[in-house]
Amino acid sequence: MSLNDLWFLLIAVLFTGFFFLEGFDFGVGMATGLVPRNDQQKRLMINTIGPFWDANEVWLITAAGAMFAAFPHWYATMFSGYYLVFVLILLGLILRGVSFEFRGKAEGKWWTGTWDACILIGSFLPPMLFGMAFAALIKGVPIQQNMDLKAGFSDVFNGYTVWIGLTVVGMCLMHGLTFISLRTIGEVRDRARVIASKFLPILGVLLAGMVVWTYFATDVFARRGPYMYAAVAVGIVAYVLGWYFLKQRREGWAFGMTGAIILLTFVSLFVGLFPRFMVSSINSAFDLTIYNASSSHYTLKAMTIVAATLLPFVLAYQAWSYFVFHKRLSEKDHLEY
Amino acid sequence: MDVLELARLQFATTTILHFVYVPISIGLSLLVAIMETMYVIKKNDLYKKMAQFWGTFLLINFAVGVVTGILQEFQFGMNWSDFSRFVGDVFGTPLAIEALLAFFLESTFIGLWVFGWERLSKAVHLTCMWLVSIGTMLSALWILAANSFMQRPVGYEIHNGRAEMKDFFALLTNEQLLWEFPHTLFAAIATGAFLVAGISAWKLMHKKNLDFFKPSFKVSIIVALISSMLIPMFGHGQAQYLVETQPMKMAASEGLWENSSDPAPWTVIAGIDPEKKENSFEIKLPYLLSLLSYNKLSGGVLGMNELQAQYEKAYGPGNYIPPVRTTFWSFRIMIAAGCAMIALALYGAYLTFRKKLEGSHRWFFRLMMLGISLPFIGNTAGWIMTEVGRQPWTVFGLLQTKDSVSPTVVAGEVLFSLISFTALYLILTGVLAFLFVRTARKGPDIEPHQETVIHDPFAQGGDTNVVK
Numbered sequence: 001m002s003l004n005d006l007w008f009l010l011i012a013v014l015f016t017g018f019f020f021l022e023g024f025d026f027g028v029g030m031a032t033g034l035v036p037r038n039d040q041q042k043r044l045m046i047n048t049i050g051p052f053w054d055a056n057e058v059w060l061i062t063a064a065g066a067m068f069a070a071f072p073h074w075y076a077t078m079f080s081g082y083y084l085v086f087v088l089i090l091l092g093l094i095l096r097g098v099s100f101e102f103r104g105k106a107e108g109k110w111w112t113g114t115w116d117a118c119i120l121i122g123s124f125l126p127p128m129l130f131g132m133a134f135a136a137l138i139k140g141v142p143i144q145q146n147m148d149l150k151a152g153f154s155d156v157f158n159g160y161t162v163w164i165g166l167t168v169v170g171m172c173l174m175h176g177l178t179f180i181s182l183r184t185i186g187e188v189r190d191r192a193r194v195i196a197s198k199f200l201p202i203l204g205v206l207l208a209g210m211v212v213w214t215y216f217a218t219d220v221f222a223r224r225g226p227y228m229y230a231a232v233a234v235g236i237v238a239y240v241l242g243w244y245f246l247k248q249r250r251e252g253w254a255f256g257m258t259g260a261i262i263l264l265t266f267v268s269l270f271v272g273l274f275p276r277f278m279v280s281s282i283n284s285a286f287d288l289t290i291y292n293a294s295s296s297h298y299t300l301k302a303m304t305i306v307a308a309t310l311l312p313f314v315l316a317y318q319a320w321s322y323f324v325f326h327k328r329l330s331e332k333d334h335l336e337y
Numbered sequence: 338m339d340v341l342e343l344a345r346l347q348f349a350t351t352t353i354l355h356f357v358y359v360p361i362s363i364g365l366s367l368l369v370a371i372m373e374t375m376y377v378i379k380k381n382d383l384y385k386k387m388a389q390f391w392g393t394f395l396l397i398n399f400a401v402g403v404v405t406g407i408l409q410e411f412q413f414g415m416n417w418s419d420f421s422r423f424v425g426d427v428f429g430t431p432l433a434i435e436a437l438l439a440f441f442l443e444s445t446f447i448g449l450w451v452f453g454w455e456r457l458s459k460a461v462h463l464t465c466m467w468l469v470s471i472g473t474m475l476s477a478l479w480i481l482a483a484n485s486f487m488q489r490p491v492g493y494e495i496h497n498g499r500a501e502m503k504d505f506f507a508l509l510t511n512e513q514l515l516w517e518f519p520h521t522l523f524a525a526i527a528t529g530a531f532l533v534a535g536i537s538a539w540k541l542m543h544k545k546n547l548d549f550f551k552p553s554f555k556v557s558i559i560v561a562l563i564s565s566m567l568i569p570m571f572g573h574g575q576a577q578y579l580v581e582t583q584p585m586k587m588a589a590s591e592g593l594w595e596n597s598s599d600p601a602p603w604t605v606i607a608g609i610d611p612e613k614k615e616n617s618f619e620i621k622l623p624y625l626l627s628l629l630s631y632n633k634l635s636g637g638v639l640g641m642n643e644l645q646a647q648y649e650k651a652y653g654p655g656n657y658i659p660p661v662r663t664t665f666w667s668f669r670i671m672i673a674a675g676c677a678m679i680a681l682a683l684y685g686a687y688l689t690f691r692k693k694l695e696g697s698h699r700w701f702f703r704l705m706m707l708g709i710s711l712p713f714i715g716n717t718a719g720w721i722m723t724e725v726g727r728q729p730w731t732v733f734g735l736l737q738t739k740d741s742v743s744p745t746v747v748a749g750e751v752l753f754s755l756i757s758f759t760a761l762y763l764i765l766t767g768v769l770a771f772l773f774v775r776t777a778r779k780g781p782d783i784e785p786h787q788e789t790v791i792h793d794p795f796a797q798g799g800d801t802n803v804v805k
Contacts, residue, residue: 051448054403058440064410065433072425079414079421080743086411087754091761094404098765101400105393105772147422150745295426296501306434314441321445324456336451 003300004290005275007070010307012270014063016263019127019168020175021056023262024255025049027176029096029123030169032116034195035180039112041188044329046100046119046337048183051325053100055318057093069303073147073293074277081141081149082133085156089129096122104337124169131168132161138218138273140281147288149278160217167206171265174203175258178242182251185330189251196254197246204239207261211235219279220272231268235261341742343751344416347758349724353717354762355409358402358769360716363477363522364529365395366470368560373463375556387553388466390781391533392450397772399447401765408758410436416751420731420741427493427502428483435479443472477525478518485514487732488723489582500735513582516575517723523564523571524719527678528712530561534685536777538705541694549781555689562682568715569675573629580630580638583733585648586726588641589661590668591626592616599637601626606669609662614642652734659728667721674715681708 001009028049036042067075079086099115099122133156141155177196181189211232215221221228242257273279277293280286294300329335338346369392376384410432413421421429449457450465457465485508486493492507493500508514537554540546579587591597592607594614603625608617627636641658648657681704688694688701727733731741 047452051452054400054444054448055441057403057407058436058444061407061410061440062433062436064414065429065436067429068410068413068421068425069429069433072421072429075414075425075429076418076421076743079411080416080418080746083415083743083746083750084753086415087750087757090408090411091757093407094761094765097404098400098768101397102768102772105397106775148418148745295429296496298505299426299430299502302502302505303430303433306430307437310434310437314437318441318445321449324449325452334455 003297003304004294006304007066007294007300008270008274008277008290011063011066011070012267014059014066016266016270018056018059018063019130019172019266020259020262021059022053023127023172023259024175024179025053025056026123026127026172027174028180029119029176030173031176031180031192031195032123033120035177035188035191037187037191040331042116043104043335043337044184044188044331044333045180046103047329047333047335048180050100050337051321054097055321057097066303070295070300071277071288071290071293072295074288077143077147077149077278077288077293078133078137081143081151082136082156085129085133089126092122092125092129094122096126100337104335123172127168127172128165131165132156134168134269135161135164137278138214138220138269140218140279142282143278143280143286143288144282145286147286147293155281160213163206163209163213167210168265170199170203170206171258171262174199174242175255175262178246178251178255178258182255183328185328188331189328193246193249193251197243200243200246207235207239210265218272220268224271227271228268231264231271235264238264338748338752340746340748340751341739343748343755344742344746345738347416347751347755348412349721350755350759351405351408351412351762352724353720354766355402355405356716356720357713357766358398358405359473359477360525360528360712361398361532362395362402362529363470363473363525364527364532364560365391365398366466366473366529367526368529368533368557369395370463370466370470371556371560373466377459377463383549383552386549386781387556389454390549390776391553393776394532394536394773396447396451397769397776401769403444405762405765415754416743416746417731417741418743418745420736423499423736423741424486424732425499427486427490427500427508430502430505431479431483431486431508435476435483439472439476439479443469443476446472474522477522478514481518481521482508482511482514485511485517487730488517488727489513490732490735495735500732512578513575516571516578520568520571520575521719523567524712524716527561527564527568528716530557530564531678531681531708531712533557534561534682535706535709536773538685538702539777540780542699542702542706546780547695551694554685554694558682558685558689561678562686565675565678565682569672569679572675577630577632583727584639585641585644585657586659586664586723587630588639588644589659589664589726590722591638592619592661592665593638593640594642595640596643597626597638597640599627600624600635601630601638603629607665609665611658611661655729655737657729659726664722664726667718667725671715671718671722674711674718678708678711678715681705681711 028045032042032045036045064075095118099118103112103115136151136156139160141149141151143149174196177192177199180192181196238257238260242254245254245257275290276287278288369388372384372391373388376388446465446468450462450469453462453465489511490500491511492502492504494503534554534557537550537557540550541554576587592604592609594616602621602623605620605622607619610617624634626638627634630636630638645657649655684701685705688698729737729739731738
């Protein structure tokens with residue numbers, strides 16, 4: 001495996017990890033509009049992600065930093081080419097992050113209502129827009145010979161990308177609902193599970209649509225057929241098992257299954273892309289790849305040494321923080337937010 | 338305005354506002370760590386309350402600092418894609434390491450700190466805050482390593498029309514960084530210290546919770562004194578280094594058009610006329626610029642006209658003189674703010690150790706409250722001087738600002754993001770100030786925490802109650 005391959009893999013892991021982890025806290029954010037019957041229940045839900053959401057977001061920041069360092073052309077083309085998409089993603093992320101912290105620091109209907117709305121918007125917009133942006137990566141956008149991209153409105157905003165965006169939103173919501181039912185006790189836990197069961201068929205339609213539409217709109221099935229069919233098969237199993245575990249009230253396993261669906265989706269995306277980052281709709285010779293978009297060998301080597309040294313510690317203390325807060329919360333507990 | 342001007346305005350606005358929150362986080366997390374250390378050592382609940390009370394300010398601010406930081410990272414690709422292509426090989430690495438080494442540390446352990454009071458042992462909980470504090474400082478180190486490369490590129494080679502890294506350790510041993518990092522770090526620590534000291538002074542003035550705010554004032558004024566004395570020490574070194582590596586920035590920040598006499602006098606104030614390339618009036622102190630530049634009473638400093646001619650020879654025709662007025666005045670504002678900080682900290686420490694805090698020092702408490710603004714003024718002026726003074730370069734001697742901007746982005750897009758981010762940041766700053774005042778007004782929480790029931794999802798049925 002060359003260093004270019006390795007860094008493609010690492011960035012794929014970072015983005016996939018981001019959607020797995022931040023996926024559930026996006027989902028919890030969206031579910032604050034569905035599950036709670038009163039303010040205490042809403043606070044309880046926000047507290048389930050309290051210790052985690054910030055570190056989850058760092059997966060995205062690290063992914064972007066790694067793009068910048070390892071594949072600066074990819075970083076430059078994508079961020080400038082999808083300009084408005086990223087403006088909206090950032091506005092959403094900024095509003096959401098401060099809302100968790102601000103919400104409980106003062107009282108009043110207007111105060112709480114404002115930050116509640118920001119949590120909803122900020123938890124919906126980023127997964128929706130990231131879904132659209134990634135869909136456009138793989139479907140193809142007008143990248144020119146000099147790697148510059150000026151994505152038009154219809155390049156990012158079309159039927160396929162919107163469907164994928166909604167599917168990512170649906171996956172995150174489902175993942176969040178199973179997370180809430182895993183991390184709480186009492187009415188919130190039951191309601192989250194019931195709503196998850198009701199939402200499951202809708203997610204099924206979204207997922208099926210994603211697979212079929214991707215088959216026709218992109219070249220990933222043609223390029224990576226065996227893998228893609230295997231991923232779809234495993235995905236169906238995870239979906240069915242998720243449904244079964246929800247019925248059985250085995251929320252830990254159900255959470256694992258909703259997570260598996262997210263993992264399969266994003267791993268498939270990167271398998272389908274490899275060795276490309278962005279597909280040019282003008283000419284496949286203009287595709288951004290791990291070769292023409294990369295940093296020098298020296299930089300990749302230096303980064304590899306740094307990452308190999310630091311990553312074990314990062315993963316260890318993050319795992320530890322999940323262990324420290326593995327206990328379920330109830331409405332009677334002391335809540336920080 | 339065109340894309341270039343709008344992108345520059347957006348970078349200036351978002352960076353200046355982001356750098357309101359960052360120093361607070363660096364300074365406050367250190368202070369909270371010190372307070373909690375005192376709690377663990379002295380086993381006195383007063384210090385626990387101090388850590389929790391000032392920790393609330395830290396948390397409110399931390400959230401804003403984190404989310405505004407994401408934009409900083411994305412902005413290079415969005416508005417400055419040609420810059421990103423040109424320096425990504427070198428510049429991206431410290432950014433990626435910053436995320437991997439610092440952001441994960443800060444964000445994970447701040448979560449453990451906030452939600453872990455009842456779940457972690459005292460020593461482990463304390464360690465969490467120290468790791469947060471170290472994380473904020475490491476973050477500053479790596480971001481300044483990237484910035485130092487822009488001030489003084491090292492460890493690279495130009496290859497295929499872009500800068501490629503040749504020596505990673507050169508980035509970390511860049512002398513620019515060795516001056517810039519401690520200078521900026523102590524300024525950030527002073528920011529947190531003056532915030533705590535100022536709020537404490539406000540409460541002392543109103544004679545509220547004296548037993549709580551007197552020790553708070555004491556801890557913060559000691560930190561304020563030490564840090565504000567160290568800032569100019571490293572600033573002085575940085576200025577001397579500037580004379581060597583970026584003489585144009587030095588000349589502009591001194592308003593020096595022609596080469597100075599030898600020994601060189603220091604211009605206190607001047608009326609600068611960039612069109613005529615001369616100053617209408619000047620007030621000068623003899624020898625001082627030689628002393629500042631070389632630590633001796635002799636030696637001349639090159640002026641902008643001479644340097645312009647040199648740069649044209651080296652880099653081709655063009656205007657290499659940065660906006661002189663901005664550079665000149667921001668330098669002086671920074672120095673004035675720094676001097677005022679030292680004076681306030683000295684007098685505050687004097688009152689504290691003479692046990693005179695309870696006397697009728699309303700005027701001093703008022704000054705201390707106003708003093709909260711001093712580090713922000715100094716920080717902002719310092720960054721304006723160092724970034725504006727580097728113009729027309731983004732990477733000194735290698736890449737000009739006009740060649741750094743994204744070629745595909747149109748003015749309307751940048752205008753939209755400029756307006757929305759500026760509005761959002763201003764709202765957030767307003768809310769932050771509101772919450773700071775509200776938290777300070779409320780004062781420390783006297784009631785103890787209560788936690789009795791814990792539920793274990795891995796126990797059978799997942800809902801067994803465990804009483805701790």
